[in-house]
Amino acid sequence: MKKKNVFIKGAITPDFIANSIAKHQTKTTIGAHDIFLGQVRADEIDGKTVTAIEYTAYEEMANTKFDEIREATFDKFDLTCMHIYHSLGAVKAGEICLFVFVSSPRRKQAIKAMEHLVEVIKAESPIFGKEIFEDETHQWKVNN
Amino acid sequence: MLVESTKLTQETINISTDTTTIQDLENIVLVKYPTLQNSTYNIAQNQKIADKKQRLNNGDELAFLPPFAGG
Numbered sequence: 248m249k250k251k252n253v254f255i256k257g258a259i260t261p262d263f264i265a266n267s268i269a270k271h272q273t274k275t276t277i278g279a280h281d282i283f284l285g286q287v288r289a290d291e292i293d294g295k296t297v298t299a300i301e302y303t304a305y306e307e308m309a310n311t312k313f314d315e316i317r318e319a320t321f322d323k324f325d326l327t328c329m330h331i332y333h334s335l336g337a338v339k340a341g342e343i344c345l346f347v348f349v350s351s352p353r354r355k356q357a358i359k360a361m362e363h364l365v366e367v368i369k370a371e372s373p374i375f376g377k378e379i380f381e382d383e384t385h386q387w388k389v390n391n
Numbered sequence: 392m393l394v395e396s397t398k399l400t401q402e403t404i405n406i407s408t409d410t411t412t413i414q415d416l417e418n419i420v421l422v423k424y425p426t427l428q429n430s431t432y433n434i435a436q437n438q439k440i441a442d443k444k445q446r447l448n449n450g451d452e453l454a455f456l457p458p459f460a461g462g
Contacts, residue, residue: 285462302461305454308438333461345462365462373435373454374461375392387392388460 253313254306254335258342259284267330271350277327279354281361285345287338295380299339300388305373306335316367324360326351331364333374392457393432397424406447414443416453432457 255263264284271277290297313331320329327350334344347364351357369390376388394400410416413434421427433440435454436447 300460304461305435305438305456308435308454311438369462370459372459372461373456374459375457376460387457389458390460390462 250310250314251317253310253331253333254304255332256334257336258334258338259332259344259346261343263332264343264346267346267348271328274327274350276352277350278352279357280348280350281354281357283345283347283361283365284343285365286343287340289340290378292378292380292386295382295384297340297378298381299337299379300344301337301377301379301385302333302335302344303375303377304333304335309333309373312372313368316364316371320349320360320364320367323363324349324351325353325356326360329360329364331368333368333372337379393427393430393455396426396430399424411446412443413441413445413447413453416447417443420455427455430457 271280287300288297317329317331320326330348332346338344347361347368349357349360349364351360377385378388379385404416404419406416406419410419413436417434432455434443435441435456436445437452
């Protein structure tokens with residue numbers, strides 16, 4: 248199976264998300280979608296505000312990992328389809344950096360699958376984030 | 392993070408037959424780049440997070456990965 252590429256350069260736009268929803272209207276066995284959007288937060292750290300996060304990744308490993316995550320999630324939940332997108336490069340505060348989209352015949356499976364997916368993505372995907380402050384200094388973000 | 396610390400994105404390290412595990416190789420790298428001792432990282436062997444007791448094979452790709460921050 249050809250590996251899917253999860254990565255998108257820069258922020259994930261609302262248009263991209265809307266188009267993705269529209270593409271599912273032909274799949275009429277679906278009764279419930281669940282969408283998770285990760286947005287860059289303007290955290291204040293030691294008196295300085297985060298203006299953007301610059302994402303990098305160990306891309307090959309990350310795409311393999313996302314394939315494994317996708318497969319394991321399909322095995323565990325009754326899903327019709329699943330899409331994961333993550334930004335690379337700079338994403339400004341307020342913009343979207345993660346878009347996860349699951350669809351199922353029924354809502355409970357979609358909601359459970361989403362909670363599982365987001366946690367696994369955060370814990371296991373080799374993606375790194377540099378938080379850029381307004382004075383152009385930076386610090387490295389750590390998921391917790 | 393680790394790139395800033397070592398000024399390096401990749402390097403090929405030739406090892407002797409005494410270097411048999413990931414731990415052995417990590418020791419060599421830490422001597423070469425002592426600033427890494429202050430860093431948090433996991434090591435991936437051929438793109439899978441590996442236990443340090445794991446044995447090295449010819450042509451392995453090892454990656455020192457700082458904490459993940461996706462999402």
